[in-house]
Amino acid sequence: MIGEVLQTKKPLEEVAASVEEELKANQFGVLWQLDIHEKLTEKEISVDEKYRVLEVCNPVEAKSILDEDPRAVAFLPCKVVLYTENDHTYVTMPRPTALFHGFESDKIAEVAQTVEDRMAASLKKALA
Template identity: 45%
Template sequence: MFDYTVTTSKSVDEAVASLEENLKEEQFGVLWNFDLTAKLQEKGQDFDTSYKILEVCNPKEANTVLSENLMVGYFLPCKIVVYKDGEETKIGMPKPTSLIGMAEDGGKLTEVAADIENRLISCIDRTA
């Protein structure tokens, strides 16, 4: 499966705040907390679903993968989305192992991608 997605009873804002704290524990910083709903509404679009996209990065891991293959930068920073789906809040991400598999010579980085994936999944699970 391409993604990892869970459901939480928290609101989108509560989930984002909790997720940011959990990411810090794994040395992932939030580079950007993008409010897609606000941006689409600003552009005149009728979109009222609460939808946040967090771009997250661990500098040490980014350096490791970029030193091996610069094209991996196409997948960076890692994205985690938090959004309202009906009455539920969902937290999810594309799996780094799925993404790295698309890169030329990505196989060399499979272990690193799996470690990053497991750490991000742990952050998501602790948030949910």
């Protein structure tokens, strides 16, 4: 379900900026970011590590999936997850091929695989 977990010693903020840049180079936009550490701190819940979720979309690919089956909207947009632990930053994503597996559509499976491959390549390049 979860893709390869990549790690680096770079700070989360630097990694997030690099991930966003590489995704953009592959025609994915970051629609918004959720800083979970910040939100929990606002609620006076102590969290030592940082967590960030990026909502990511390629509008052309999203439309092709929605044209095939509008119920697929439940799994859009894609996510990229960054978190820190023991002075490392980790980056991963839920695999689109796993998310869209139950639709039994060759078209959706093909698009999900393409999206997964392009996103994974972007994440690897961002951490290189």
